[in-house]
Amino acid sequence: MSTASEKFLHANDLSARQKYRLMTSVIVPRPIGWLSTRSADGVDNLAPFSYFGAFSSEPMIVGVGIGRRGDEPKDSLVNIRETGVFCTNMVTERHVEAMNRTAGDYPATTSEFEAAGIAPEQAAVVDASYVADCPVVMECRLFKEVGLGGTTSLVLGEIVAIRLNEGIADLMDNDFVDTSSLKPVGRLWAGYYAFADDLFRIDRPKIDRDTGEEL
Numbered sequence: 001m002s003t004a005s006e007k008f009l010h011a012n013d014l015s016a017r018q019k020y021r022l023m024t025s026v027i028v029p030r031p032i033g034w035l036s037t038r039s040a041d042g043v044d045n046l047a048p049f050s051y052f053g054a055f056s057s058e059p060m061i062v063g064v065g066i067g068r069r070g071d072e073p074k075d076s077l078v079n080i081r082e083t084g085v086f087c088t089n090m091v092t093e094r095h096v097e098a099m100n101r102t103a104g105d106y107p108a109t110t111s112e113f114e115a116a117g118i119a120p121e122q123a124a125v126v127d128a129s130y131v132a133d134c135p136v137v138m139e140c141r142l143f144k145e146v147g148l149g150g151t152t153s154l155v156l157g158e159i160v161a162i163r164l165n166e167g168i169a170d171l172m173d174n175d176f177v178d179t180s181s182l183k184p185v186g187r188l189w190a191g192y193y194a195f196a197d198d199l200f201r202i203d204r205p206k207i208d209r210d211t212g213e214e215l
Contacts, residue, residue, distance in 0.1 A: 009022075024050060024187075024188070024189040024190075025188070025189040028186065028187070028188045028194070029186025029187060029196075030050065030051070030052065030053065030186060030188075031090070031184065031186065031187070032048050032049070032050070032052060032090075032091040032186075032187050033048065033050075033051070033064040033088060034047075034048045034049075034089040034090070034091050034102070034131070034134075035047055035048075035049060035064060035076050035086050035087070035088060035089075036086065036087045036089060036113075036120070036128055036130050037075070037079035037080055037085075037086045037087075037128055038079060038083060038127060038128045039075070039078070039082065039083075039108065040079075043108070043109060044111045045075050045076055045108075045111065045112060046102045046111075046112040046113055046118065046129075047074070047075070047076050047103065048091070048099050048103050049065065050065075050187050051064060051065030051152075052064045052065070052088075055156065059143070059159075060158060060159035061143055061156055061157065061158055061159070062138065062140065062156070062157050062159060063154055063155065063156045063157070064088075064155050064157070065148070065153070065154055065155075066152065066155055067151050067152045068151045069105070073153075075108045077153060077155065078108070080142055080145075080155060081145070083128070084142045085127055085128055085140065085141050085142065086126070086128055086140050086142075086155075086157060087129070087130040087137055087138065087139050087140065088157070089131040089134040090134060090135065090137070090138075091184065092183045092185060093183040093185060093195060094133075094183075095131070095185070096185055096193065098117070098118050101115070101116035102115075102116050102118070118131055118132075119132040119133065123137075123161075124161060125161045126139045126140065126141060126160065130163070134165075135164065135165045135167065135168045135182060136163070136164055136165075136168060137162070137163040138157075138159045138161075138163075139159070139160055139162070140157030140159050141157065141158050141160050142155065142157060142158075143156040143157055143158040144156045164177070167181065168181060168182060180196075180197075180199060183195070183197075184196050
């Protein structure tokens, strides 16, 4: 039961637009799935996705929710189905404008790399291009596609290789990448984004599993 100071919403009472707006404005910030793919005809595609995240480290799995464009699957999903591979380019502060340009609704025959003036490079393991100056690139093979019952498919990709540029690699310590050097960008809602420029640390409590007391 809701009180006068809160609003309680049933999912079945919400329109598709309301669900999208609520999800994207309360589950924040989110990493951006900037996926580069290649069509069977050899056209390189580059597009950002709002629903993206890490799902597992063993195996290394990332997931991206890809919706439809009208009644048709988006070019990224078509390409992944055809080739079984893609690259995920981590969006950083210097890539915000370029990333936004690739969000345009271009024809399937147009490469967003060319349309947005972004230099591509050939991936080492998978048959796809990646953003040449991106500090972190994950080369992925399709692990599984899961239909979510509506207009969205969850694409799970297994990371088969990770490319770290020299500046990021030099800052690695115990296999962690220094986030302040990476300068990632988080997705919020509509045209809003967030910089990860106010970091803090909280150590996890150590609990004795037999007694439940903190060590």
